[in-house]
Amino acid sequence: MGLQVYRSDYCGDLAARDVGRKVILAGWVHRRRDHGGLIFIDLRDREGIVQVVFSPEVSAEAFKIAEAVRGEYVLRVEGEVRRRPPGTENPRLKTGEVEVYATACNILNRAKTPPFLIEDEINVDEDLRLRYRYLDLRRPEMQEAIRMRHRAAKAVRDFLDAHGFWEIETPMLTKSTPEGARDYLVPSRVNPGRFYALPQSPQLFKQILMVAGMDRYFQIVRCFRDEDLRADRQPEFTQIDIEMSFVDVDDVLSLSEALIAAVCREVAGVEVKTPFPRLTYADAMEFYGTDKPDLRYGMRLTDVSDLVAGSEFKVFAGAVAAGGCVKGIAVPGAASFSRREIDELTRYAALFGAKGLAYIQLTPEGPKSPILKFFKPGEIEALAGRLEAGTGDLLLFVADRRPVVQRSLGALRTHLAAMLGLVPAGFAFLWVVDFPLLEYDETEQRYVAVHHPFTAPREEDIPLLATDPGRVRAKAYDLVLNGVELGGGSIRIHRREVQEELFRAIDLRPEEAAEKFGFLLEAFEYGAPPHGGIAFGFDRLLMLLLGRKTIRDVIPFPKTQSAQDLMTGAPAPVTAHQLAELHIRLQLKEPAVARAQVSGPLVGSKGN
Amino acid sequence: MGLQVYRSDYCGDLAARDVGRKVILAGWVHRRRDHGGLIFIDLRDREGIVQVVFSPEVSAEAFKIAEAVRGEYVLRVEGEVRRRPPGTENPRLKTGEVEVYATACNILNRAKTPPFLIEDEINVDEDLRLRYRYLDLRRPEMQEAIRMRHRAAKAVRDFLDAHGFWEIETPMLTKSTPEGARDYLVPSRVNPGRFYALPQSPQLFKQILMVAGMDRYFQIVRCFRDEDLRADRQPEFTQIDIEMSFVDVDDVLSLSEALIAAVCREVAGVEVKTPFPRLTYADAMEFYGTDKPDLRYGMRLTDVSDLVAGSEFKVFAGAVAAGGCVKGIAVPGAASFSRREIDELTRYAALFGAKGLAYIQLTPEGPKSPILKFFKPGEIEALAGRLEAGTGDLLLFVADRRPVVQRSLGALRTHLAAMLGLVPAGFAFLWVVDFPLLEYDETEQRYVAVHHPFTAPREEDIPLLATDPGRVRAKAYDLVLNGVELGGGSIRIHRREVQEELFRAIDLRPEEAAEKFGFLLEAFEYGAPPHGGIAFGFDRLLMLLLGRKTIRDVIPFPKTQSAQDLMTGAPAPVTAHQLAELHIRLQLKEPAVARAQVSGPLVGSKGN
Secondary structure, rough: OOOOOOOOHHHOOOHHHHHOOOEEEEEEEEEEEEEEEEEEEEEEOOOOEEEEEEEOOHHHHHHHHHOOOOOOEEEEEEEEEOOOOOOOOOOOOOOOOEEEEEEEEEEEOOOOOOOOOOOOOOOOOOHHHHHOOHOEEEEEOHHHHHHHHHHHHHHHHHHHHHHOOEEEOOOOEEOOOOOOOOOOOEEEOOOOEEEEOOOOOOHHHHHHHHHHOOOOEEEEEEOOOOOOOOOOOOOOOEEEEEEOOOOOOOHHHHHHHHHHHHHHHHHHOOOOOOOOOOOOOHHHHHOOOOOOOOOOOOOOOEEEEEEEEEEOOOHHHHHHHOOOOOOOOEEEOOOOHHHHHHHHHHHHHHHOOOOEEEEEEOOOOEOOOOOHOOOOOOOOHHHHHHOOOOOOEEEEEEEEEEHHHHHHHHHOOOOOOOHHOOOOOOEEEEEOOOOOOEEOOOOOEEEEEEEEEEEEEEEHHHOOHOOOHHOOEEEEEEEEOOOOEEEEEEEEOHHHHHHHHHHHHOOHHHHHHHHHHHHHHHHOOOOOOOOEEEEEEEEHHHHHHOOOOOOOHHHOOOOOOOOOOOOOOOOOOHHHHHHHOOOOOEOOOOOOHHHHHHOOOEEEEOOO | OOOOHHHOOOOOHHHHHHHHOEEEEEEEEEEEEOOEEEEEEEEEEEOOOEEEOOOOOHHHHHHHHHHHHHOOOOOEEEEEEEEOOOOOOOOOOOOOOOOEEEEEEEEEEEEOOOOOOOOOOOOOOOOHHHHHHHHOOOOOHHHHHHHHHHHHHHHHHHHHHOOOOOOOOOOOOOOOOOOOOOEEEEEEEOOOOOOEOOOOOHHHHHOOOOOOOOOEEEEEEEOOOOOOOOEEEEEEEEEEEEEEEOOOOOHHHHHHHHHHHHHHHHOOOOOOOOOOEEEEHHHHHHHOOOOOOOOOOOOOOOOOHHHHOOEEEEEEHHHHOOOEEEEEEEOOOOOOOOHHHHHHHHHHOOOOOOOOOOEEEEOOOOOEOHHHOOOOHHHHHHHHOOOOOOOOOOOEEEEEEHHHHHHHHHHHHHHHHHOOOOOOOOOOOOEEEEEEEEHHHHHHHHEEEEEOEEEOOHHOOOOHHOOHHOOOEEEEEEEEEEEEOOOOOOEEEEHHHHHHHHHHOOOHHHHHHHHHHHHHHHHEEOOOOEEEEEEEHHHHHHHHHHOOOHHHHHHOOOOOOOOOOOOOOEEOOHHHHHHHHOOOEEOOOOOOOOHOOOOOOEOOOOOO
């Protein structure tokens, strides 16, 4: 084109204060309308849309060009900003008070008709959006997501920099880390038969950085897990990764709260209240039946075992006698549920192991329930009172072993809150603390670490490592937002004696430990400081703060459930020569592999 | 430990203003001296070192603990800041005016004796440093490198954010990009027989983001090239990646200058002068014999063909007559070089193809040279005049085909500047512009793109694509600092017609183009804006600004020349089960692979 200047202003920035100015704009044709001998083009750029008017009287040449223009053409427009005639202002548009009269126009590029409209709330198959991601990303709500993702990352970096943290890059081509999920592997050409692993997290490196005296580390970092993409996961995801030296649990938690508050301010314009409430893992399970409860609504799980231990209803009394418990929730306004609706709930609870679901409907006509006959006068009132329920509410009970009661009733609580619209808007942050350090793995017939095996036990529980490992509480914490786990971390073991005791508890032989974590264990011998940290899922955080339904809507180029990039076609076949250089060949029929060769998991279900 | 507070101050932050304060410090034992019944411990943390004094009179308990302390032990110390007695101040220490009298001390961790001293300028094998990187990183100069790396990244982000750029994350698990180096591949478990490639750069994605209307993109991003690690390369390296819409060459260059100036200010405390000088590729080759000249010193290559075309010295006259040229450089103060020294230079020039090296020594006694006899009176003076040489200088000439003259004399210039110590300190930035778009590949028997095949030609050269492709100049630019290529980029082709013409010129069939870059070509049909960008090598930039000898000294966890991480042991063997899940097996003996299967390079030697 040889143009000296493509643009003086963004389309979306023009306002009444610009009236009378000569401007140069560049952008995409959002809409074109011909009306009363004029052509109106809504010109769109990253900052918004402005109406450009083409009049043959202002510029016959520009008008002629505008006649040829179609949707998504790329234009350069010179013109003058004018106030719109009274009555034609568009209050839904940021620039709605003004329009630009074109004095010149160039078509910078033409465009085919896009396969879907470039506007919000389109009803299009997601695969089509991902296939044409460059068009999908032109939609205002996607532009907003990308802008806020940038703003959020900037807020994180500004905050942590101001608090003395250094962003330090850790390798992507590295060795397996002990997170427990499957690694993505990268064959080495120079080292035949050897493989790098892409990091599941920089866990070992961030601890190494503490041993190296970096004191306060962070990184917004890509992590990789080759998991089956159930739920809302991605093969690669982004983590805000933090580690600090000379700290204990409270230091990490209060720093995290201030950080999250800063991000909420930037991204959602919301002042969140700190400190966040804390629940022990035991209480979270007891009152909500989950380690990531949504605190935006009530329906706490309430233990009524003492009230029903002597009941004539043998299901209740029997469960208590067998060492289990009976718990109930009060579902507000659900007394009028039909038999069929209640059957549905029973089936739902059964998915989580509940063998039955007892219920009492507190109707205006009095309590109704198939088990009413088993209760003496006053007993129903006592149960309703314990559950803080009133007329119109539905009481649901599960009697079973405690884990079954917690799991099924917790699931019902979540299910009912969504179903009945009991979930208010807003952000309910929560710390869950004092996780168990170890859990017994039935398959492995031994204890495994719930988090990773460098998680520190609480000091007072260290003696239990040798005697009752399942009861040892960890200095581990999770941040939960609206029922979603946003992040987690722990204070780490920094003393070799404690580490060795833990390895003994999980039955990890010293040689095996050395093979897996040798360099970290060795590093700990050269003066490791007390340290701990946390990691937050950046994608999930954004999804929740922006109110999106899936993390794919806050990731510029996400992959599908089958780990494919529909735009680029990755993963793709490669040449035989490439494989030969990497010392591998394809083995498309999977042979039976001796499971004995495979070393079992060292860790449980939790990351970081 | 159950301690509530590990630290009130960093060791290195204490100063005279703190005298009288009670402080809590945590850090590593840098040195311990026993002197006059006292124990002196230099306690070190990220911010520096402070002297802690243990006196049995202040705390017998702390003194007793200090007696057990050895180097690199981790301590928590409570104490009082006192002014050092007159005469005992240490001006080499930031905290040298004060010392801390310990009132309490805890050993937080013990340490084995490190394999090397934790101090600057150690003389240790680099492999040992990499093996114990956590100890190496404790050394002040490494801490400084990591700190400045963080500060530089922050400065880049602050600058680009303030200039309307959004940092946007692009995928790591992606498809091969056309940079031309070898890809690192990642086998897909879910998609048998298919592979992801780790990005050599986000080139295609950043262009896609422009098509998506993001307008101004940047990313500080990890890139991967599986090259043989000659010179100072790393398998993974970090790039400052930038792309802008609606811009031409000058926009990218002036933004880049302001960015680099901001980083220099932050990292080196230096105000660099902008705009940077510019040289065309043709002039760079003509005057310096390289596309990355170091402008900190002179010795420009000077053409003397016209002066010697009619010379009796047939080597000169013959080269000119054959269409070649004769060029010379004046080496300051080198007139006294011995015959042997000059022979050495001749051999050096021969490495770069020069068949001979003519010389004239401008000694105080007059010019000396074996070729003196061929020159008429005044001719020597004319040559010296043209080369702006004076008494004491050595004139060196090469006569040959132009590329040989440029290459050999350019290499001599660099070689002599280093040898004679003619390179002053400082930062000499330079843009090299107007690179050729295409170069003829003798092996492939066709033209290939010098940069990548989306680089835009200069408008006035577009007609040459069909007639004389080798003469087409690209809208491509490199930033050179002190003779090192720091980065480069180009304005991209955004119109399909031009793209197709370029593909024709490099003999790339449409189907092949579609297979390799299909999604980008398709994206260009939906309204691609004019756009261009640049990428800077972040590791190299830091190395130069911090005056380090290798990029490994500014990378937290670098790999060796054989692409190994000596600390973690990556790459490492994996289990047969892991390979089976990925549908591959080892093929350790490399079979002969039919080269015919391998598609040739589409691009030449330049990135981005």
